[in-house]
Amino acid sequence: MKVLIxxxxxxxxKNLRVTLNxxxxxEVLEYTKNDTVEKLDSLIQExxxxxxxxxxxxxxxxxxxxxxxxxxxxLLVDTIKRHNKNIPILLSSSAQVGNGSEYAKSKEDAExxxxxxxxxxNVSCFIYRLPNVFGKWSKPNYNTVIATWCYNxxxxxxxxxxxxxxxxxxxYIGDVIHAFIxxxxxxxxxELYFGINIVYKKTLGEIQQLLYMFRxxxxxxxxxxxAKGFERILYATYLSFLPTDKFSYKLSGHxxxxxxxxxxxxxxxxxxxxxxxxxxxxxxxxxxxxTKNEKFLVIKGxxxxxxxxxxxxxxxQYNVNGNDLEIVEMIPGYTHNITNTGDEEMVLLIWANENxxxxxxxxxxxxx
Numbered sequence: 001m002k003v004l005i006x007x008x009x010x011x012x013x014k015n016l017r018v019t020l021n022x023x024x025x026x027e028v029l030e031y032t033k034n035d036t037v038e039k040l041d042s043l044i045q046e047x048x049x050x051x052x053x054x055x056x057x058x059x060x061x062x063x064x065x066x067x068x069x070x071x072x073x074x075l076l077v078d079t080i081k082r083h084n085k086n087i088p089i090l091l092s093s094s095a096q097v098g099n100g101s102e103y104a105k106s107k108e109d110a111e112x113x114x115x116x117x118x119x120x121x122n123v124s125c126f127i128y129r130l131p132n133v134f135g136k137w138s139k140p141n142y143n144t145v146i147a148t149w150c151y152n153x154x155x156x157x158x159x160x161x162x163x164x165x166x167x168x169x170x171x172y173i174g175d176v177i178h179a180f181i182x183x184x185x186x187x188x189x190x191e192l193y194f195g196i197n198i199v200y201k202k203t204l205g206e207i208q209q210l211l212y213m214f215r216x217x218x219x220x221x222x223x224x225x226x227a228k229g230f231e232r233i234l235y236a237t238y239l240s241f242l243p244t245d246k247f248s249y250k251l252s253g254h255x256x257x258x259x260x261x262x263x264x265x266x267x268x269x270x271x272x273x274x275x276x277x278x279x280x281x282x283x284x285x286x287x288x289x290x291t292k293n294e295k296f297l298v299i300k301g302x303x304x305x306x307x308x309x310x311x312x313x314x315x316x317q318y319n320v321n322g323n324d325l326e327i328v329e330m331i332p333g334y335t336h337n338i339t340n341t342g343d344e345e346m347v348l349l350i351w352a353n354e355n356x357x358x359x360x361x362x363x364x365x366x367x368x
Contacts, residue, residue, distance in 0.1 A: 001025060001026055001027070001049060001184065002027045002029055002046050002047055002048050002049075003020060003026055003027065003028055003047065003048070003049045003050075003051065003184070004029040004030075004031060004043050004044070004046075004047035004049070004050045004051070005017060005020075005028060005029070005030055005031065005050075005051045005053060006031045006040075006050070006051070006052050006053055006054035006072070007031075007032070007033070007052075007053040007055060008030035008031055008032050008053075009032050009033075010053055010055075011133070011135075011137055011138045011139060011143050011173070012053050012133060012173065012176060012177075013051070013053045014137045015135065015136070015137060015173045015174075015176075015177050016051060016053070016177050016180060016181075017030070019177050019181065020181070023181075026184075029043045029046060029047055031043055031054070033054065033068075037075065040075070040076070040079060041079055044076075044079045044080055044083060044087070045083055045085075047085075047087055048087065049087060049088050049090075049183075049184055049187070050076065050080075050087055050088070050089045050090070051090050051092075051180060052073065052076060052090065052091045052092065052114075053092045054068065054072055055068055055072075055092065055107070055110075056068030056069055056106075057094075057103055057142075058142055062102045065102050065103055065105075065106035066106050066109070068106075069103075069106035069107055069109070069110045070106050070109045070110050070113070073091070073109075073113045073114065074113050077089075077114070077117045080117070081117070081121070086121050086122070086123040087123070088123055088124050088125060088126070088183070088187050089114055089117070089118075089123075089125045089126070090125070090126040090127075090180060090183055091111065091114045091125065091126070091127045091128070092128055092130060093107045093108075093110065093111050093127050093128060093129045093130065094107045094129060094130060095129045095131040095169065097111065097129055111127050114127060115127070115192060118192065124187050124188055124189045126183050126189065126191075126192070126194055127192055127193050127194065128176075128179070128180075128193075128194050128195065128196070129193065129195065130171060130176065130196070131168075131169035131170060131171055131199065132144045132145070132146070132168050132169060132170045132171070133170075133171050133172075133173055133176055134146040134147065134170055134171075134172060134173065134233075134234075134237055135172055135173025135174060135233070135236075135237050135240075136173065136236065136237060136240035137173075137240070138173070138237075140152070140241075144170075145168070145204070145207075146170070146207060146234070146237060147237075147241070149207070149208065149211055150211065150237055150238050150240075150241035153211050153212065153214075153215050153238075154215070154238070154241045154242050154243060154246065155243060159208070161204050161205070161208055163204065164203060164204050164205030164208065165204075165205060166203060166204050167201055167202065167203050167204075168201070168202055168203070168204065168207070169199050169200070169201060170199065170200040170201075170202060170230075171196040171198065171199055171200070172198070172200075172233045174233070175196050175197070175198050176196055179196050179197070200230045202230065210224065210234055211234070211238060214234075214235055214238045217265075218249045220266070221251075221263055221264070221265050221266045221272070222265075222266045222267070222268070222355075223265050223266065223267050223268075224268060225267075225269070251263070251264065257279075257282075258278060258279060258282045258284055259276060259277040259278040259279050259282065259284070259345070259346075260276060260277045261274060261275075261276040262274060262276070263356070266355045267355075270353070271351060271352045271353040271354050271355065272351070272352055272354075272355045272356065273349070273350070273351050274349075274350045274352070275347065275348065275349055275350065276347070276348045276350060277345050277346065277347050277348075278303075278338070278339075278340040278345070278346045278348065279340060279345060279346075280340050280342060280343055280344065280345070280346075281339075281340060282339070282340050283337050283338070283339040283340075284337060284338055284339075285335075285337030285338055285368075286335065286336075286337045286365055286366065286367050286368060287335060287336070287363050287364055287365045287366065288310055288332070288333060288334055288335040288336065288364050288366060289330070289332050289333075289362045289363065289364070290332060290333070290362055290364070291332055291362055292332065292352060292353060292354055292362045293329065293330060293331065293332055293352070293353050294329075294330040294350055294351060294352045294353070295327050295328070295329055295330070295350070295351040296320075296327065296328045296329075296330060296348060296349075296350060297325060297326070297327050297328075297348065297349040297350075297351075298320045298321060298322050298325075298326075298346060298347070298348055298349075299322050299325070299347050299348070299349050300322040300344075300345070300346060300347035301321065301322055301340060301342045301344050301345060301346030301347060302319070302320070302321045302322075302340070302341045302342035302346065303319075303320050303321070303338050303339060303340055303342070303346050303348070304317060304318070304319055304320075304338070304339045304341050305317070305318040305320060305328050305336065305337070305338045306318075306336065306337050306338075306339075306368045307330070307331065307334040307335070307336045307368070308334060308335050308368045309333060309334055310333060310334070310335055310366060315368060316334075319341070321342070322346075322347070335366045335367070335368050336368065337368050
């Protein structure tokens, strides 16, 4: 199937293109604002489906709304009709339709053109009145406030927020692309208007707070809950705006005669991860926890891990090494230590179920 995308260099179109290009038996035809009317005519002759994503939402003058949103849509439809083709059209419109703005009026006029084409030619078309769309490759100061804020915050540029309680309706680019692509395979529809199933309702204050938490996580190492939901996709969007010279950041740790220790990251509800190095022949630990528990994983070198119930004399031993990865649990009520038994530096990965609190460390020293 040959699929035409207008506005092919835009935010939504770029995400759609990379997805379609991975799909077998799909050939993507691209039309951009720099292309000629003659090229559009040529592409229409090949196309079997049109994603009409081209549009103007921040012009220098009002006339550009109608040139980019209305006139181009009319040209698209007229070209299809001139070649006696009945091509399904998916139109990217706006949830702002009906608010009285010139932008909204131009989008509504474009909708009417597609609707008329659909009825007169008995061809299924699909109009999406999209709210704020966010995700990778969006443009700051153009697509969404999220794009602008991500760009600014990753560059330590101040952001403005007039009403933190103002609520936005947001859809994620991945959900938009998933919804769009379904119409390639289900082209017959009596419906004309469609929406994205997953819509997030978030205040500007909530978004601002999360974005600053993402930025501060490099300093305090505290990672918000980003495994699912809105936080997951907002974090992915935030990362996509990092300048290339900020893809990495250094950790600060502790070093003494025994070796080093660095905290890697902390979570809100699943503890923290750290890494330590220990010199040959050195023993570390000799303490127990009442409640805190840990997992030890030697990833380089050799080590002897010893544990003992504090009310027993029996010592439990584990010889571990970085060539045969094995996690050893540090059990509450068991004093434990780890000794580097190799000739080289030993590297240990440590997970603890709670973040370290110097005021309540739950660390009690006693020899194994």
